[in-house]
Amino acid sequence: MKNLYYITAMHGDECMPTLALAATNIPQLIANPKALSIGKRWVDADLNASFGLRAKTYESRRAREVLGQIPKKAIVVDFHTTDTANVPFAIIVDPAMLSLALKTGLRHIVYMKHNIKKGHALINHRNGVSVEAEKHKYAQSFDTTLAVVKNLQRGKLRKAGLYEVYGKLTKPGKYTNFKLHKDGFYPVLAGESSYNFYGLKARKVKSFSI
Numbered sequence: 314m315k316n317l318y319y320i321t322a323m324h325g326d327e328c329m330p331t332l333a334l335a336a337t338n339i340p341q342l343i344a345n346p347k348a349l350s351i352g353k354r355w356v357d358a359d360l361n362a363s364f365g366l367r368a369k370t371y372e373s374r375r376a377r378e379v380l381g382q383i384p385k386k387a388i389v390v391d392f393h394t395t396d397t398a399n400v401p402f403a404i405i406v407d408p409a410m411l412s413l414a415l416k417t418g419l420r421h422i423v424y425m426k427h428n429i430k431k432g433h434a435l436i437n438h439r440n441g442v443s444v445e446a447e448k449h450k451y452a453q454s455f456d457t458t459l460a461v462v463k464n465l466q467r468g469k470l471r472k473a474g475l476y477e478v479y480g481k482l483t484k485p486g487k488y489t490n491f492k493l494h495k496d497g498f499y500p501v502l503a504g505e506s507s508y509n510f511y512g513l514k515a516r517k518v519k520s521f522s523i
Contacts, residue, residue, distance in 0.1 A: 317465065318342055318383050320391040320435065322349040323361045324507075329454035330392035330446055336455075339462060344379055344391075344435070347371060354507060361391075362430040364438045380438060388413065389441030390465065394454045397504035399490050401457045403473075404443040406436050408521035414442045415471055418464035421491055423501055424477045424521045429513070445502075476501065477518050482511035493517075 319341045321331040325348025334341040343349060345360045357370035364376045383389060402421035403414040414422045436443055444461055447454040464471070474491070476499055488494060488503035488511070503512030 316384070316387050318387050318389045318439075318441075319462070320344050320379075320389050322346065323391060323393060323435065324354045324359075325349040325352060325356075326354045326396075326449055327392075327394040328352075329394055329450060330444075330458040333455040333458040334462070337459060342379065342382060345372070345375060347375075359430075361435060362433045364433050364435055366433055379435070383439050385439070387439060387441075389435060389439045390417075390461070391435050391441060391443040392458055392461075393443060393445050394447060394449045394451070395445055395502065395505050396449050396507070397490075397502070399445060399447060399502070401447055401461075402445050402491070402501075404436070404445065405521075406434070407440065410436075410440060410442055411475075411521060412470065413465075415473055416465050416468055417442065417444060417461045418471050419444070419461065420473055422473045422475050423515060424475070424518075425513075426477065429478075429481075429508070475518050475521065476515040477521065478513045478515045480514040482514060485511055488512055 321341050321343055323344040325345050348355050358372045360372040363372040366373050401419050403417050403419045404423050405414050406425050446457040488500035490500050490503050498514040501513040501515045
């Protein structure tokens with residue numbers, strides 16, 4: 314796929330996609346090399362909530378540098394990992410990116426119409442998808458990253474479950490990601506400790522509307 318940019322280490326504690334692409338000589342843009350070098354999620358602030366901001370932080374400056382390295386007409390695949398038990402999935406903020414997400418080969422695609430990064434994530438400023446590969450430092454995250462790249466190179470559309478986020482989990486509880494909860498929603502990113510809430514609520518849908 315032409316004009317495709319692989320982005321890794323948006324957060325410095327998410328190193329497995331970086332290692333996977335480096336080990337196989339696949340070009341990548343390491344978003345937050347300073348945080349990666351010290352093994353911390355960020356230096357001053359969340360880089361993936363800093364795009365379009367003019368704050369006096371390392372991540373705000375770095376966000377401008379990253380956007381300067383990615384042409385406006387480029388397509389990005391932004392790799393992440395989590396600190397909670399999960400299954401790999403893709404995130405889009407624009408329904409037009411569904412076709413790209415279906416080419417990743419991932420079984421779940423999540424549309425975050427109301428983005429938790431308040432419009433300041435990379436994929437709010439460049440067309441593309443974010444990929445949650447698996448847990449931090451899990452070998453499966455390494456393998457998932459390479460599988461996504463291979464699937465994108467093949468360019469074949471694959472079936473996946475579609476989910477639309479509509480709220481947050483504000484109370485602790487027993488949640489299993491992408492498994493229907495007794496209260497009628499599908500948890501997404503439940504248990505992720507980097508947020509000040511307990512995860513996201515999603516509904517399963519047949520298509521995405523703008």
